[in-house]
Amino acid sequence: MRWAWKIGVVRGIEIDIHFTFLLLVAWVAVGAYATRGSAFDVLSSVLFLIPLFAIIVLHELGHALTAQRFGIQTRNITLYPIGGVARLERMPDDPRQELLVALAGPAVNVVLAALLYVILLLTGGVQSWTDIHWLSGNLLLNLFWINVTLAAFNLLPAFPMDGGRVLRALLAARMGADQATQIAAAVGKSMAFLFGLLGFFGHNPFLLLIALFVWMGAAQEASLVHVKSVLSSVPVSHLMMSEFHTVSPADPLRIAVHHLLAGYHLDFPVVSSGSVVGILTRHNLVDGLSRFGEEIPVEKVMNRDFLTVDASDMAEVAIARLQEQGQRSAVVESNRQLVGLLSLENIGEFLLIRGALDQRKQRTKAVFPLL
Structure with missing residues (x-):
């Protein structure tokens, strides 16, 4: 809708x-x-x-x-x-x-x-x-x-207002973008706290709404830039699914249904004579089943306009291409050979694991500050 x-x-x-x-x-x-x-x-x-x-x-x-x-x-x-x-x-x-x-x-x-x-x-x-x-x-x-x-x-120097980006840009000229964003976000949260106090003691619900808006905007911007910083140095090969199933153009949709229900993944590269000719997404599969049934060949409903990325590409670049083309998954190749499948789920899981490991490192440093 x-x-x-x-x-x-x-x-x-x-x-x-x-x-x-x-x-x-x-x-x-x-x-x-x-x-x-x-x-x-x-x-x-x-x-x-x-x-x-x-x-x-x-x-x-x-x-x-x-x-x-x-x-x-x-x-x-x-x-x-x-x-x-x-x-x-x-x-x-x-x-x-x-x-x-x-x-x-x-x-x-x-x-x-x-x-x-x-x-x-x-x-x-x-x-x-x-x-x-x-x-x-x-x-x-x-x-x-x-x-x-x-x-x-x-x-005002607070995300998501323009002043927050101005402050970040000025700081980024002297330091890294991630550090500049963290400082600008901290300033934004401080202003949000001030707005919240003024709104609470002044009985002004509009200021309280602005405080919430600024606080959430600052936190979101800091999180997005940190994720971008992390992914800018991680190649696609570290994120992709290297174990996956493919289907051929002539396969009936029930083959893909079997793979989907087995819980392998949601999208399937379509391979013919060793080359990727399309991708069968879960949306394609469900739509094809609804319209034609499970015996219709994959080639009738597969997506021929699919995204291909190289295993050596940085994850940040691959994600940008996924967003630009409105895709949720991409075929990963190395030397023109299919080697993996990259999806938004992979990226989310990687960030979840990376975040957990980072938290452990921070706790370790707090306990053993001299290490």
Whole structure:
């Protein structure tokens, strides 16, 4: 089921709106009606969301278009009730490029705020720059302060805000990316703790929500970068399944069913005359059984568009290719010979084992610090 609807495309970047956005529309409408009891105020409040989220889209496009300059594509931009998310394929490895990508979003808000400031000065329509009324006030003044607020908030040095990535990029120019991320994540968690205290003692649930959001974002970013650091030095040959079953194009699906139920693995390379010609995924198998039955040949339902990686490739590169092509498994070859099968399950199990061993090493160092 698709949880977002496409509302446009800019420079090849799809703009989506998540279904939960409707909850924000309903919340704004109910709040406006409860406050003033006027249908006009309800309509004005809902319509105000249009320029607000147009600004958010421009902010995310700042990130996405800057990333495009460095050869990094953006899968889509999705609008949620709490803001927008640009799903970049990856962040740049070069700290200078990451710095520019991170600053591009707030820079858009700064430019918009400057333009609105000039327009407001030229028109002379501002009596007081701090006298803000969201429904009945000056629309341009409201938009000016929204841009100022978005720029300032996003530059806070805490993941997942842009300021956290700016801090990480500045630190990464002097140290490793993993260490820089751990420091930036620690700063982010400290800010989240501060937000939590202010929200708790100030009876502000919004600050408590921000605190939770920042804490989770910092922890997730630190975990992702640590995993990337680990996998950047591990070859695919250390992760792949070297014991696996293959099927031939002429085999009936019941052969693959037998292997699947025996618990070997979920996807099966399809081999003909010593060469891999396809891959039969569990999805292919189940779909084929539903449509044709278990006697249909494998070649009728197998996936011919499959991913092949070399056993000497680094795991980080292989995972990136899996994500780019939307695959969950890949055929592993060495000297053009099938030697293994790599799946997301393999990678998860490797990280689980590696994490357990790392924890043991840390406990050993704590007990025997001089060793």
